[in-house]
Amino acid sequence: MDPLLYLGGLVVLFLVWIKVKGLEYVIVHQRWVFVCLFLLPLSVVFDVYYYLRAWIIFKMCSAPKQHDQRVRDIQRQVREWKKEGGKKHMCTGRPGWLTVSLRVGKYKKTHKNIMINMMDILEVDTKRQVVRVEPLANMGQVTALLNSIGWTLPVLPELDDLTVGRFYERYQQILNYSCIIYWMFQEALPELTISFIVKCSVFFALV
Structure with a gap:
């Protein structure tokens, strides 16, 4: 007491x-x-x-079944943005507290937010030595799963909360990572899948 x-x-x-x-x-x-x-x-x-x-x-094994539906949902949001006139720039609807950046993204209040719920590991092919992931799966999530089955990434960044997509896009040149075979992260990627391709005159990036 x-x-x-x-x-x-x-x-x-x-x-x-x-x-x-x-x-x-x-x-x-x-x-x-x-x-x-x-x-x-x-x-x-x-x-x-x-x-x-x-x-x-x-x-x-539920992530591969939901992946195609998630891609279609993103396509639907982009088409809705286009129907609305496309006057606003697009950005991801991911909240700031989920990112590794300390900067507050004020642009998210004025831009068209595209919700991207793609954060799962889809497949681990031990024969081909390939892991297939969605862009918002983070490095800690990937390494923890691979370590549990006796595997690891050839390029291993020292930041668990960094997503695979963000690491490929921006951070691979400034972060320390453990690898003596591959110099850049994309050198270890066998394939980068683009869900759909549309020819356009103006390029809008989802940041």
């Missing part, structure tokens, strides 16, 4: 301190309190949830 009383007293003192100093002061000047009590536990829960989700989906 004594430990509970002691813990309760600490909680009361903590709440009184926040009341006196103000929540904004505590978050700005004593951010370790917010990080240790809230962000770290939430990060653990978030990582465990996504790890279990990826493992279950891969074991049930």
Whole structure:
């Protein structure tokens, strides 16, 4: 009972301190309190949830069945944007807290948000030594799954939260990664699949 009383007293003192100093002061000047009590536990829960989700989906082989539907959904959103006149630029609808960048993407409030729910590992072909993934699958997710079956990537970046698509597009030249055979990430890619090709006069990139 004594430990509970002691813990309760600490909680009361903590709440009184926040009341006196103000929540904004505590978050700005004593951010370790917010990080240790809230962000770290939430990060653990978030990582465990996504790890279990990826493992279950891969074991049930449900991702390949849903992949074509996800591609069609993206195509539908782009066609709707075109029907609306295409006056706004397009961007992904991925929230800022899911990205590795610290920059707040204010353009997402003014651009046409295209929701891209493609974050799964589709297939691991051990005979061809090829892993097929969707663009939002992150490197930690891929390496954890491959390690569990005795494999690894030929090019291994040192940032788990980086998505495969973003690493291919932007970060491969500035990140450290472990490889003595391949110099660039795309050199280890046997194929980069484009879901659909449309000829157009103006190019809009999904950022």
